Amino acid sequence: EIVLTQSPGTLSLSPGERATLSCRASQSVSSSYLAWYQQKPGQAPRLLIYGASSRATGIPDRFSGSGSGTDFTLTISRLEPEDFAVYYCQHYGSSTSFGPGTTVDIK
Amino acid sequence: QVQLQESGPGLVKPSETLSLNCTVSGYSISSGYYWGYIRQPPGKGLEWIGSIFQSGSTYHNPSLKSRVTTSVDTSKNQFSLKLSSVTAADTAVYYCARGPGPRGYFDYWGQGTLVTVSS
Numbered sequence: 356e357i358v359l360t361q362s363p364g365t366l367s368l369s370p371g372e373r374a375t376l377s378c379r380a381s382q383s384v385s386s387s388y389l390a391w392y393q394q395k396p397g398q399a400p401r402l403l404i405y406g407a408s409s410r411a412t413g414i415p416d417r418f419s420g421s422g423s424g425t426d427f428t429l430t431i432s433r434l435e436p437e438d439f440a441v442y443y444c445q446h447y448g449s450s451t452s453f454g455p456g457t458t459v460d461i462k
Numbered sequence: 463q464v465q466l467q468e469s470g471p472g473l474v475k476p477s478e479t480l481s482l483n484c485t486v487s488g489y490s491i492s493s494g495y496y497w498g499y500i501r502q503p504p505g506k507g508l509e510w511i512g513s514i515f516q517s518g519s520t521y522h523n524p525s526l527k528s529r530v531t532t533s534v535d536t537s538k539n540q541f542s543l544k545l546s547s548v549t550a551a552d553t554a555v556y557y558c559a560r561g562p563g564p565r566g567y568f569d570y571w572g573q574g575t576l577v578t579v580s581s
Contacts, residue, residue, distance in 0.1 A: 402568060412569075447565055448566075451565040452509075452510065453510070
């Protein structure tokens with residue numbers, strides 16, 4: 356069973372700043388089957404990235420994903436006010452689970 | 463535009479069975495994709511419950527497998543979840559969602575429905 360760890364737990368930043376979120380897997384994630392979601396209070400998660408680096412339909416290009424093996428990163432190049440939310444990573448394939456989340460809040 | 467909507471009781475008694483339906487609009491379940499359920503206890507993270515294909519093939523989280531039943535009704539464009547022998551630990555927001563694989567990511571989600579387990 357692959358366990359995902361996300362860091363930091365909370366990231367306090369200002370609009371316009373760059374956000375770097377980490378997702379680390381306890382074992383190598385095959386074929387870079389790693390997705391990222393954004394969730395705002397009272398809303399369902401929204402798919403941002405799949406396949407570690409492919410943006411989902413309609414996702415702005417300020418969101419980018421990278422990584423392979425056990426280390427993955429979600430980068431938001433310049434934070435917009437609507438980007439303050441919780442972000443989850445998910446590995447998928449032969450099994451699936453989600454990470455515990457990183458909260459990006461306003462500094 | 464693909465839309466999913468969960469429906470079912472918001473309150474279930476301990477030891478009973480939780481039952482939810484998910485109605486899909488804007489896309490025919492028969493056209494493909496996998497259809498899943500994910501839950502989120504209040505203030506906590508996400509847990510995949512299981513997924514089903516149009517053919518009826520099912521894939522469930524091993525930690526819940528013995529209590530989970532999923533089914534699909536293509537004539538109604540709906541799929542369903544039953545979770546038996548519930549306890550307070552099953553209190554959560556339950557989401558239905560669409561994905562390209564049996565244990566894959568999810569690209570369209572319902573708004574979610576809170577199910578509370580309490581006597």
